[in-house]
Amino acid sequence: MQRGESYLESVKIKLVQYLFNPTVLSRKDVSPAEFSRLTGVNVMRYYRYFKQLHMEATKGFQTDLSEKEIANTLGEMMSYNELTTLYEWARKMRFDKKRDADKRTYRLTKPRKKKKPSMTKEEQQERNAKLIAGLNKGNSHLNISTKEKLNAFVNNQDTTKKEIIELCLALLGIEETTLESTTTMVMMAFADSDFNYYQWALEQYISTKPELIRHDLIKGFQNSDANFGSDNKEQRILDCYRQHKDKFNLAKLMKVGGL
Structure with a gap:
């Protein structure tokens, strides 16, 4: 000194x-x-x-x-x-x-061109156990539900719209995460077997959209014959809803969508 x-x-x-x-x-x-x-x-x-x-x-x-x-x-x-x-x-x-350690990649999974066998739900939970413990250990004020933690992240004034959209799309299985903040939230949601992250993510996604797009999405959920076209990115949301229809509560989605 x-x-x-x-x-x-x-x-x-x-x-x-x-x-x-x-x-x-x-x-x-x-x-x-x-x-x-x-x-x-x-x-x-x-x-x-x-x-x-x-x-x-x-x-x-x-x-x-x-x-x-x-x-x-x-x-x-x-x-x-x-x-x-x-x-x-x-x-x-x-x-x-110390010698240099490997760098972090800030991705939830490896790029598609380096495919590897998907982990089972149990393997994913075991892999994330240490991270989740780190989130909660010694933090009594964090002893809240996964939904409340995700809501706190979304409602934080420092959280950007990009982070919210990336988080929603990753939870819906549409895209991978690129930011460590969203990766942490996604892994935490995956580790909670009692939390319906599909419903939460779609409600959040819909709420970020203008009124016209919200209404179109809800109408697409209601009408099995409706399609937006391959050049419309919202088609991915429609496909996800139809693929995992049993995981969604349409009445709640309609309420979020203003219908």
């Missing part, structure tokens, strides 16, 4: 050097879920931290901020306990002295 430099100032700088930099944050063994487990802070807050630090996961956590600017921002965002807990963990792990 340099003369005149406070302990807290030293912690903030070291935290940038040991943890909050693109090389370390991109490691597979470093994640917001682990930060949450260590500090007891809601995992979604860390995604907001990355946003404030201009560190997008999909861009390898590269940022235009200097080391000092990152350190100052961390000091403004985090509590003293949070800063020191992460610092002590990062210092102990010394990722900067």
Whole structure:
């Protein structure tokens, strides 16, 4: 520590050097879920931290901020306990002295061109068990239902429309996720065998659409002969509804759609 430099100032700088930099944050063994487990802070807050630090996961956590600017921002965002807990963990792990680990891909599954056998529901739940434990351990205020957690994510002022749409389409099995925030939410929903994520996702998707599209979708659900055409992206929603019709409550969808 340099003369005149406070302990807290030293912690903030070291935290940038040991943890909050693109090389370390991109490691597979470093994640917001682990930060949450260590500090007891809601995992979604860390995604907001990355946003404030201009560190997008999909861009390898590269940022235009200097080391000092990152350190100052961390000091403004985090509590003293949070800063020191992460610092002590990062210092102990010394990722900067270890060989590089594989990078995270931020996809729920591998690209289609690298197909692999689908996991069973039980295998998916087992794979996600550690992540879900990380979301809840030491967080009594997170002892709420999966639906409430998803609603909180959607209603958060920092959640973008892109994230909401991506989350809905992934839960409906139409597209894969590309963001770690939505991947976390999707995996959590998949792990809850009592939660009807199909219904939730379609209600959320419909609510994001203009009135005319909402009405067209509902009419398409009601009329088995209706089609939008292969060049209309809403046809995917119609096909999903027909394929998994037993998972949806049409009356509730009609209410969301304004009919």
